Amino acid sequence: MSIDQSARRPTVWAVAAAAGVSKTTVSRVLTGSPRVSPEARAAVEQAIEQLGYVPNRAARSLVTRRTDTIALIVSESESRLFSEPFFAGTVRGINEELARTDYAFVLLSAEGDIARIERYITNGHADGMILMSLHRQDPLLQLLTRTRTPVVLSGRPFAGDNIPYVDADNRAGAARAVQHLVSTGRQHIATITGPADMPVGVDRLEGFRDSLPAGARKSWRRMVAHGDFSEESGERAMHELLERAPELDAVFAASDLMAVGAMRALRANGRKVPDDVAIVGFDDSHASRLTDPQLTTVRQPMEEIGRSLARLLLTQLRNPGKRPASLIVPTELVIRDSS
Numbered sequence: 001m002s003i004d005q006s007a008r009r010p011t012v013w014a015v016a017a018a019a020g021v022s023k024t025t026v027s028r029v030l031t032g033s034p035r036v037s038p039e040a041r042a043a044v045e046q047a048i049e050q051l052g053y054v055p056n057r058a059a060r061s062l063v064t065r066r067t068d069t070i071a072l073i074v075s076e077s078e079s080r081l082f083s084e085p086f087f088a089g090t091v092r093g094i095n096e097e098l099a100r101t102d103y104a105f106v107l108l109s110a111e112g113d114i115a116r117i118e119r120y121i122t123n124g125h126a127d128g129m130i131l132m133s134l135h136r137q138d139p140l141l142q143l144l145t146r147t148r149t150p151v152v153l154s155g156r157p158f159a160g161d162n163i164p165y166v167d168a169d170n171r172a173g174a175a176r177a178v179q180h181l182v183s184t185g186r187q188h189i190a191t192i193t194g195p196a197d198m199p200v201g202v203d204r205l206e207g208f209r210d211s212l213p214a215g216a217r218k219s220w221r222r223m224v225a226h227g228d229f230s231e232e233s234g235e236r237a238m239h240e241l242l243e244r245a246p247e248l249d250a251v252f253a254a255s256d257l258m259a260v261g262a263m264r265a266l267r268a269n270g271r272k273v274p275d276d277v278a279i280v281g282f283d284d285s286h287a288s289r290l291t292d293p294q295l296t297t298v299r300q301p302m303e304e305i306g307r308s309l310a311r312l313l314l315t316q317l318r319n320p321g322k323r324p325a326s327l328i329v330p331t332e333l334v335i336r337d338s339s
Helices: 003-008 012-019 023-030 038-051 057-064 078-083 085-098 114-122 139-147 170-183 199-210 214-223 231-244 256-268 302-318
Strands: 069-074 104-109 128-132 151-154 165-168 189-193 224-226 250-253 278-283 296-299 327-329 332-334
Touching: 012 023, 012 038, 023 038, 069 085, 078 085, 085 104, 085 128, 085 302, 114 139, 128 139, 128 302, 151 302, 165 170, 165 302, 170 189, 170 199, 170 250, 170 278, 170 296, 170 332, 189 199, 189 214, 189 231, 189 256, 199 214, 214 224, 224 231, 231 250, 231 256, 250 256, 256 278, 302 327
Parallel strands: 069 104, 069 128, 128 151, 151 165, 165 327, 189 224, 189 250, 250 278, 278 296
Antiparallel strands: 296 332
16 A cells, blocks of 8 residues: 555544544444444444544454454474365365455464464463364363463364364264175274374264174284374375285275375285275265275365364354354265275
C-alpha cells in the first residue's frame, strides 16, 4: 500500500463520526463488548461497511489480549508433514472451517525444536492450539497445561490426559479390515502396525488382534512388524515378516503408505497381490488408487476430522468455561482389487 492509499484508509474516528457515536463506543463494538446498545452497535456496523474500515489487528490485540490466531502444531518433521496424506487432508479441513472466521492459521513443526515452540506458546502468539501426531511423554501437553492455552488433540490421548480430541474409530476400522481378510479365506494374517508410543498405533493393533480367528490369537505376536506409517517402514517391515512367517497370505497395514511399501517388498520377493498375499491399508488416501492392483483400505474422513478439530477449539475460545465433548468419527472399509 502506498503512503497516499494509507492516508486515505478510514480511521476509527471516521467510523465514530459516521455512526454518530464516540470512539469508545466504536472500540467496544470492535472488541465484542456487551456494553453497547443494539442501536449503537447497528450504527457502527453500518458505518464500518459503508466506509470499508478494516480494524488494525495489532492494536486490537493490545486491548483484547487476543491474537486472532490459531496454531496447528505437528510433532513430526516437515518432510513427514508434507508427504503423509492424513496430515494434508486434516490441514485442508481445519483451514476450510477457519476460513469462515477472522482467525489466522499458523502451521508449526515441533520436531527437534521444542524450545522454539515453547517460546511461541508462552509469549502468547496464538489464542488456541491444535496438536497432531503426539507421542507418549510429549512435552507439549504439559507445557500447554501450564499456560492454560485452549487446546484440542488430533487423535485419542493416552489415559490420564483429559483434553478434548477428535479421532477416527481406529480400532473398529482395523477390526473390519481383518474380518474382511478372514471372510475371503485367508488363514495366516500379519500386520504392519504404527508406532507403539501413539494411541493410533495401539488402537489399530488391538483391532487387528480382536478379529483374528481364535486359533491365530495364540501366536499373533509373531505376525506383527512395526512401522512408523511411512512407505519405507512398510517395505522394511514386510521383508521382516516374510523372513519370520513365510506362510503368511494376508497383511493389514496400518496406513496406506506402509501398504504401498509392503506391496513393493512382496513384488521383490516374487509374491503376487492378491493371489499369494492379500493386503489392506488404512486411510483411503490418493495413493490407494494409484497402486497396481488398487488398494483395499479403511477410509477415515480426514477433512471432516480437520473441520471438527477447528470447531471444538472455536467452541472453547467462544465459551472459555466450557469443555466440548470429544468426537470419534466412524470409518468405512473400501474394497478394491488388492484383497
